[in-house]
Amino acid sequence: MIGQWQRLDRRTLAVHLKWLGPPIGSVALYALFTGGDFNRDALIRLGVLTCCFLLVSCFEAVQLLTTGYRVTEELFELRKGLLLRQHKSIRLERIRRVDLTANPIHRVLGIAVVRIGTGEHHSHGAQELKLASLSRAAGQQLREELLQRANSAATEPEQAPEDGVLAKLDWAWIRYAPLTAWGVLSIVIIVGALTRVVDWFGVHIEVLLDAVIRFFGTASTTEVFVTLGLVTLVLGVLSSLVAFVEEWWNYRLERPNKHTYRVRRGLLTTRQVAIDRRRMRGVEVRQPLLMRLAGAARVEAIATGLTGGHEEHTKIHVLTPAIPKPEADRIAAAVAEQFPSPTASTRLTGHPKPALRRRFVRAAWVVLGVLGLLVLGGLTVSPNLLTAAWITAIPLVPICAALAVDAYRALGHGLTGAYLVTRYGAITRSTVAVRTDGVIGWRVVRSPTQRLSGLATVSAITSAGKRGCYKVRDVGVSEGLSFADEAVPGLLAPFLRRRSTPTATPVGTEEDVTTRNILDRAQ
Amino acid sequence: MSQSTEVEVELRPPLHQVNPRARWWWTAQALLTSLLLLGVEYLVFSWFSDWGPTPTAITTCSAVLGLLYLLVMPHWRFRVHRWETSRDAVYTSSGWLWQEWRVAPLSRIQTVDMQRGPLQLLFGLSSVRVTTASAAGPVRIEGLTPDAAQGIVRHLTRRTQDTPGDAT
Incomplete structure (x- = not known):
């Protein structure tokens, strides 16, 4: 295997047939909406669309046929391109993660996309090479080989793998799924996108609205709004449940060997993320407001080389779905390899009172901003908005004040074992534990x-x-600096x-200044 | 004096000030920013000509603010911007209203570059940019003479070459 140029799997060509989907789909949709009546404009649009997609597939096919990769003693090399030849390489010991992903089409064909990432940051993010795609067996073999060689380059002896499953999917967790706003939002987005698409094919939005109004018949406006709201809510909850099943099906967080943490999940698209243990710099326990009220939390990894540019990878640091807080702390402890978990929050030092004042001031700005806009609208557009202003004020003021107090109570920092811990946030509360030897x-x-x-x-x-940084917000200067000094001596x-400052009686300012000057000169 | 004392810790200013010419460089920057803002306002307001006296008021306000910025910011910055390199670390302070102190250990430095923008060139100044493996952005020392900048780059490069590892 070593040193030989290998090719991608030919079955990937079949994947690119998906590019024919949009043109065929849009022709079909058009025919459906207009009853098969194609006018010239529509034909031109569809033709252009088809040509674009054909070009894309040709380009992809050329890329596929010209791509080669090989593993040498020191490098992983990738070359591709027909006219514009590219040659990229990564030093094996810099490889931090090798992921395999497969969407439904890939899985039918038995192939997977392999992504190889390093731990470095450049202005454009970490370096990443993508192989789309290999047969699943070849992909897994490549991953084993790369990670093993990346490890042996660091001269750590390989040990017998322990079968360490840290967490498995518990279907009871699905109860937290509707607590994310994405469900309802996704419905709104889908409806919005659909109306655009329909409009593009000449069916106007008024027609749709008419259909909706006819459906409700003689109902009053309030009834219509309440019904639509409820329908959106129910659909939103359903979509979040579906999303949970798709994302977290067969979820497992495990330590297949001494060097690796691995997350596997997904029903239609299977996701596998392997994180080199020596790249772990800490863990984060996140609790968005609704989740926190329900006693749930999510665990995320803090590791180098986990910031790829690909959209699928915005979630690669996620270790668990929303799970009960004690369970989250247990998993955080296992990943941090420190018990009790550094994120279990009993030992944190709170922050001084002025931090509370700052949070109240911020809350006041939010209230003023919202009310200001409404009052401005009331004065210029419609007096109804003035009524809306004071109706909004009644819940808004106490809610913002409560959030301010909550945010202040969240503030805390501390050192425990190998970790420094900081906690903040009311809308999303984060408890972050960073290894002190990872502070640069x-x-x-x-x-x-x-x-x-x-x-x-x-x-x-x-x-x-x-x-790239984790904040201890609004800490007293002296306390914050001592903390930083103690964390990384x-x-x-x-x-x-x-400076020694007497706490009981104040010192004369002149004397204070001279002491400081002498100290300065001494340094 | 009192019996009970408490040790207060604070950051001392880094040893070296930047070159005094930096004040003129910041003034030039501020001038360009203010002129750009006024230009945009002028364009927008000439488009919507039926707004009565509001545009004049807004433009006057921003002209006064721009002038204040121009007069105050460079001198304030000059008092704050300082730098220091020791055997083990780079230490900088910067900003004016919002002030920032950075410490980066030399063992974690990935690259050290010297940079000169067109405006800096005009005032005979240079900057040093020190990158680490973090996404938090580089440590910058701005408004140095080219000699000083080169000295810093040499010192840092020599020191960082001695440290093995990939600085993550």
Whole structure:
């Protein structure tokens, strides 16, 4: 195998037949809507569409036939292209993850797409090579080979794999699925997209509205709105349940060997993500508001090389669906390899009172913004909006105030074992545990108001995560810096200045200034 | 004096100030930004000519704000922007209203570049950009003389070459 150029699986050509789907589908739809009456405009549109899709399939076919890959002693190499030849390579020891994905068409054909990622960040994200596609067996073999060689390059002896299943799908978890807003949103989006498509083929939206109104007959406006709302809600819940089944079918989080965590899930599209254990920098437990009220949480991995550009990969750091909080903490502990879990939140230090004031001020801005818009509309457009303003104010003010207090109570930070922990957020509460040996720098930011109230936002910089830093928000300056200094001893210390300030009686300012000057000169 | 004392910790300013010419560079930047904003406003308001006195008020307001920005920001920045390199780390402070301090250990540095934009070139200035493996963005030191910038680049490159590993 080593050193030989290999080809992609020829069955991938069949996948590209899917590009014929949209033109055939649109012709069929058009025929359906117009009863087979094609006028010239429609024919031109359909023709252009068909040509575009034919071009795309030709391009894909050429790419497929000219792609070759090989594994040498040190490199994974990929070359492709007919006129514009590309040659890419990754050093084996830099490979951090190898994923296999297969959508329904792939699965019928017995093939899978292989993605090979490194742990580096460039301005355009981590480097990633994609092989679309290999036979499933070849893909799995390639993955084993690459990960094994990536590991042996790091000279760690291979051990007998332990059969470690950390979590399996529990169908009771499906009760949390409707708690995401995506269900209802997706219905709205689908309906919106459908009306656009229908409109494109000359069926106007008024016709559809007429049909809806006729359907309701003599019902009043309120009844129509309530019914439509309920229908949307029910459809939304159903779609979120369906989405849950599709995404989390046969879900397993396991440790197939000493070096790897693996997530497998999916019904129609099977997703497999393998994360090199030495790339793990921590775990995050996330609780969107509704989930938190229901006592649920999601666990996500903080690992380097998990920020690919592909859309499917925006979710590759997700380790579990919404599951009960204790279960989430258990899994977080297993992934963090520290018990009790660093994310179980008993030992966190709270933040000073000015942080609460900042949250109230923010809540006030939200209230003012919403009410301001309504009042402005009331004065210029319709006085009805003025009524709407005070009706909105009644629930809005207490809700925002409650969220502010909740956000303040969420704030906390602490050190436990090998991890630094920070927690924040009311709309989405995050508890983040980052390995202190994964911290590759610090950032301290102070806004004007933070400077006035003695606060700072201290961020631990890591090579993992989409933003690359994890914030301790609105912590007292002294406390935050001591925390950072303690978390990574030696890094921040040379740039810190320690001052003994008497807490009982204030010191004369002149004396204070001279002490500081002497200290400065001494350094 | 009192018996009970508490140790307060704060960040000390980095050792070196940037070149004083940086103030003129920031002023030029501010001037361009303000002029651009006024230009856009002028275009928009000449399009909608039937708005009465509001456009004039808005334009005057932004002209005054732009002038204030132009006069205050560069000097404020100059007081804040500082840098320091030690045997083990780069330490910078930057910003004016929102201020930022960054510390990056040399062992985790991936690349060090010197950069000169057209405006910086005009004022004989350079920047140093230090990237790490993080998506949080590079550490920048702006408004240096080319010599100082080159010195920093040499120091950092020499130190980082000594450290093995891929800095993640």
